[in-house]
Amino acid sequence: MNKRILLAEDEAAIADTVVYALGREGYDVRHHLLGGALLADFAAAGADLLILDVGLPDQSGFEVCKAVRRTSTVPVVFLTARGEEIDRVVGFEIGADDYVVKPFSPRELAGRVKAILRRGTGQPAAAGIGLVHDALRARISVDGVALELTRYEYRLLAALLAEPERVFSRAQLMDRAWDEPEASFERTVDAHIKSLRQKLRAAAPGLDPIRTHRGLGYSLSWHGGPRP
Secondary structure, eight states: OOOEEEEEOSOHHHHHHHHHHHHHTTOEEEEESSHHHHHHHHHHHOOSEEEEESSOSSSOHHHHHHHHHTTOOOOEEEEESOOOHHHHHHHHHTTOSEEEESSOOHHHHHHHHHHHHHTOSSSOTBGGGTEEEETTTTEEEETTEEOOOOHHHHHHHHHHHHSTTOOBOHHHHHHHHOSSGGGSOHHHHHHHHHHHHHHHHHHSTTOOOEEEETTTEEEEOSSOOOOO
16 A cells, blocks of 8 residues: 655645655655644544645644644654754754755655655664664664663764665764754764764674765664674
């Protein structure tokens, strides 16, 4: 059965593009102009993923997400013209799985949606290695045991879990994890990755899912075997 996606977007041109791009990938996309209409549809029939414009006419996408998070861990992707770091942080803190700034490539959005849906709705983000990300509680666990992570360790691991197998540069990881990435050093990422590896191995001996790609950055492997 096709995955059901609900889209709340009041700009017709953007909505048409998203519906077409995701429809080509085989998804069943239902478009709503208002956040309230999307919430009603979701309450009645559910969905596998929500795409929310932040600036909706009746209520913000953030408010819609908060309402959804009271009862569901369904994946949420925000669409917005805002590019400020604070808006991305707010989005992730209230339970977003990804944040796409306009203008964006429909192909890129489809790729991100596909990556998110791979890990299921509220299920393990990387089932093959026993990692579960509870975005609502800002908690990542290994085989049911929550990891004791610092704020930046949590954000780094959450970013890697959101798109398994994707190679992130240090700059991309800094942009996702740090409040002021321009004020940090890329070597800071290396230090936090080292700490994450130690905590993962301590939680589950032999668990080593973070891969180093020399000259490129880091990725998270579904299999969690030894690092190259």
